[in-house]
Amino acid sequence: MYKIKILILIVSNILLSQEYHEIIHGGMYRSFYLSLPENSEDPHPLIINMHGFGGSALSQIESSEMDQYALPLNIAVVYPQGLNNSWNVGTFWDVNFYDDIDFIRALIDSISADNNIDINKIYATGMSNGGYMAYELACELSDKIAAFGSVTGNFMLNNEQSCNNIKETPIIHFHGTSDMVVDYYPPSFDGSLTISESIDYWTEVNKLNSLSVDTITGSNIELDVEKFTYSRVSTNVAFIHYKVINGGHQWFGSEWSYPTAINASELLIEFFMEYSLDELVCLTANGDFNNDNVIDSSDYFIILSAIIYPNQANLSDNYCMDINLDDKVDIIDLILTIDIALF
Numbered sequence: 001m002y003k004i005k006i007l008i009l010i011v012s013n014i015l016l017s018q019e020y021h022e023i024i025h026g027g028m029y030r031s032f033y034l035s036l037p038e039n040s041e042d043p044h045p046l047i048i049n050m051h052g053f054g055g056s057a058l059s060q061i062e063s064s065e066m067d068q069y070a071l072p073l074n075i076a077v078v079y080p081q082g083l084n085n086s087w088n089v090g091t092f093w094d095v096n097f098y099d100d101i102d103f104i105r106a107l108i109d110s111i112s113a114d115n116n117i118d119i120n121k122i123y124a125t126g127m128s129n130g131g132y133m134a135y136e137l138a139c140e141l142s143d144k145i146a147a148f149g150s151v152t153g154n155f156m157l158n159n160e161q162s163c164n165n166i167k168e169t170p171i172i173h174f175h176g177t178s179d180m181v182v183d184y185y186p187p188s189f190d191g192s193l194t195i196s197e198s199i200d201y202w203t204e205v206n207k208l209n210s211l212s213v214d215t216i217t218g219s220n221i222e223l224d225v226e227k228f229t230y231s232r233v234s235t236n237v238a239f240i241h242y243k244v245i246n247g248g249h250q251w252f253g254s255e256w257s258y259p260t261a262i263n264a265s266e267l268l269i270e271f272f273m274e275y276s277l278d279e280l281v282c283l284t285a286n287g288d289f290n291n292d293n294v295i296d297s298s299d300y301f302i303i304l305s306a307i308i309y310p311n312q313a314n315l316s317d318n319y320c321m322d323i324n325l326d327d328k329v330d331i332i333d334l335i336l337t338i339d340i341a342l343f
Contacts, residue, residue: 018061018079025106026098032080032107033057035067036115044076045121046111047272048104048137048145050087050130052153057081060127064151065254066265075269076117080107087126087133090158091190100133101140108144120279123272125149127251128182131173132156132192138171138202139163146277149173149268152182152249154192157201164291165205166320167280168237172271173198174264176223176247195241202239203230207283218261223247225261235281236274242267282320287337289321295341303334 018033037044047070051060057079061067070077080103083096104124112119124145126134131153138148139161147170157163175195177184186194193201203209208230216225223244230239244252244260253263287295289302303321306329321329323336 018067023106023110025103028083028098030081030083030103030107031057032078033061034111034115035061035071035077035079037071037074037076039074040116042074043116043118043121044074045123045273046076046078046108046117047269048107048122048124048126049077049079050124050126050133051079051082051085052126052128052130053086053093055127055130056085060130063251063254063256064127064265065251066268069263069265069269073269073273075273076111076115078107078111080104082129082133087129087136089129089132089136090156090161091132091192093190101136104133104137105141105144119144120277121146121272121275122277123147123149123268123275125151125268126153127151128153128249131182135171135198138169139165142167142169144277146280147171147272147275149271150175151251151264151268152176152179154182154188154190154194155198155201156190156192163205165283166289166291167277167282168206168235169202170206170237170239170271170275170280171198171202172240172242172268174242174244174252174262174267176244176249176252178246179249181249195243199228199230199239199241205283206230206232206237206239208232208237208239216261218259220259222259222261237280240271286323287340295337299337299341300334303329303337307331307334 018035022029022031049066060079066077083098086096088094088096088100122145124134124137131150134148134150135155142165149172151174175184183194188194210231212229214227218224226243228241250257252260289299323333
């Protein structure tokens with residue numbers, strides 16, 4: 001009975017802190033909990049915090065404890081609910097086959113329309129299956145989200161999937177070496193990229209060529225951590241990996257997890273606040289808008305479409321198509337693109 005009372009008290013506190021919302025997407029009601037700072041004058045950064053397989057928005061609120069770190073810093077947090085308590089990330093164990101990428105896009109649009117959100121400071125993270133989902137968003141929704149974080153979740157890069165990241169993509173990843181659910185070391189059980197393989201992939205995407213390693217020693221029973229920072233001199237964009245020695249499948253640093261020398265929620269927020277979507281640098285060579293290392297007719301078509309249909313091109317694409325940096329994409333940029341290809 002005592003445990004039941006504690007559980008009721010915990011759930012009651014959660015429900016008092018967050019607002020429950022629903023939107024219709026794909027013909028279905030999709031729900032989420034939204035935590036907003038009390039200060040409504042300044043635009044809020046927004047963190048999308050996604051639960052693991054079999055979990056829920058409410059369980060992610062409790063296990064990550066992110067509100068207590070985010071809200072005092074004027075940061076809003078949204079906890080979306082996956083269908084069948086999961087996210088569609090392209091694995092053989094998926095039990096949700098809906099378009100979750102587009103759902104998150106619609107979620108961002110809905111929250112931004114109804115609240116004072118800084119659209120250049122939107123971030124995504126998640127636990128386990130939610131971490132997988134954060135990686136999927138890094139691959140396919142980097143036009144709306146500035147930085148990404150995974151806690152014990154790998155990157156499921158499918159054969160038919162292409163990540164055309166035309167701007168820098170900051171990523172932070174936390175993983176325990178003794179994780180018995182999501183593999184730390186290759187090969188993974190589901191074909192996903194393990195952390196070392198993700199590092200190889202994203203350091204190439206971001207053209208990161210420098211590595212620094214730091215050791216964070218825990219006190220008493222706390223687990224030690226190694227911090228790997230992959231960077232480049234000309235940018236502050238990085239891939240940071242926190243390797244928790246003997247760490248298991250958990251949200252590191254919360255009171256519900258085994259003691260660790262780091263707090264994932266605090267470090268995620270610290271990392272995210274370094275980045276703004278409008279400040280990220282284009283990765284593509286001038287004119288190579290589809291990032292295939294060739295400037296050709298397909299690139300001409302992309303920029304021409306952006307000129308003819310400006311409202312359908314996302315802001316990130318427009319930024320990278322502005323060849324002459326006059327804050328607009330027009331016929332001059334098309335001519336310059338052709339000129340680059342010819343000469």
